[in-house]
Amino acid sequence: MAKIDVSVETNDQPTPPPSHPNTCPSCHSHYRDDELEKSQWVCEQCGHHFPMRARARIASLADPGSFAEEATELHSADPLGFFDLRPYTERLAQAEMETGLADAMVIGRAAIEKRQCELAVMDFAFMGGSMGSVVGEKFSRACDSAAEAKMPLVAVTSSGGARMQEGILALMQLPKTVAAVEDLHDSGQALLCVMAHPTTGGVLASFATLGDIVLAEPNALMSFAGPRVVQEITKEKLPDDFGRAEQNLRYGQIDAIVPRPELRPTLSRLLRLFDAPN
Amino acid sequence: MPPTEHELRLRERLGRLRNLPLLGGARISGELERLQRQIERIGEEATDEEIWRKVELARDEDRPYTLDYVERLFDDWFELHGDRALGDDGAMIAGLGKLDGRTVVLVGQQKGRDVHERASRRFGMPNPEGYRKAWHAMELADRHGFPVVTLVDTPGAYPGVFAEQHGQGAAIARSQSIMARLKVPIVACVIGEGGSGGAIAIALADRVLMQENAIYSVISPEGCAAILWRDAGQKKKAAAAFRPDAVHCRELGVIDEVVSEPVGGAHIDPDLAARLLGQALRESLAELDGIPGDDLRRRRRARFRSLGVFA
């Protein structure tokens, strides 16, 4: 038993890295940066959804110039003085340098087709989108901000799970974000969740699945333990779409799969539906 | 006596902690006071070898499990088997019983004692049905004003094909969401392994206790070693790095109280272990008595929303 890893942290990478990040792993079409930006990082040949960075996601959803970022001052600390093969502080500094982000979530006020909402967007490029104290706190503040301003919260997730380097405090971000969602629910405001590839472990097992509406991008992996661990434990041959959005839809775990180009109009429609009649 | 290397490391860590703005709840409850207590506790804190010993004790096959405590602490015990949807998950126990003449609802994972039982209870790793069974019992408690006691003892939620297809992640989230809504007192105690999401699913409580030799962690030491050290054999190093022991969890404000065990561990004298646990549960329930449901719920959410450390 001791060898079984059933933690909320998984090793699952978004997709086996192709020879070049701009090469489609499924049909091998190659794109220039500007082409991908124009197509919202969706392969025009086969529909593959490339990983989308938080800033690009916000730009694709929010009305131009409408996004006002919040909680920019929050940075991860190192409460455990955690050191594995490298110190956590070094991993953080590298992630910050490589992504230009302070941590794996960006929050702020935005308008989507003129409807005001709060946005909370994760970025897998920052330490695998792992959830530590900063992600938990930012999500929690986004809930409060939405409740205070009486507008819905739209959360876009992409995460490998809890951030191991913060130990038990990382696990505590699950109940923390859940409690924040409950406060948001009590305020009468809606939570709209969009799961992008991959949403696994602790993020799946907390706020991501608690939306009033739960959407997913095509082929996004949404699995608690991840296929690698399940395969190791069960020794079963897993179905091809194991843990993918399509399987989750079939089993009634989510409300709809929305291809990226349709996400903005879909969210806009949902924001209209949740808008209280005045 | 000069400070040991271990103590120096702790002092340095505490120094770092002291320079960080702790989150809201910590500010409310007196951040400085807490740090002062942490410094006083340095002497109590476990060394790397002691931490590994606790991992072993927490997983000891003779350690009392949930039903061993139920048998010793509750009168008129009546087990609830149904999740009202799909099946009876042996990895999760739920039921009603009398604790000091008062009806309480108990929820807890159950590992198995022999080979057959271990398999049928999946070593205490619940499926979504297990969490649904827990929701059902907790919602029953809320309707009737019964306090809820949860005993946490799981390596984690079961990573199975069926479990994943039936929404393991969502089941864990929903379980926490229900606990965040209850208006009755909830006391949780980690009695063995508090393994990640599978554990927190039933631990969003007003008071969180932990037995002296229990562990509570975001990932197993083996899992952490496999991912960060790329070698599961480095499990002792991993455990020492994230320190899943009770004293450390209390230092971080994750748990409220450490429950004593008989010398050598709970398995040495299960009757005494049960008396000590019973005493701690009674005291915690008494502290929560008479607090209006809305206040309980608000404070419970605030407690968890305050957890985290950042710069």
Ligand SMILES: [Zn+2]
């Ligand atoms: Zn393609």
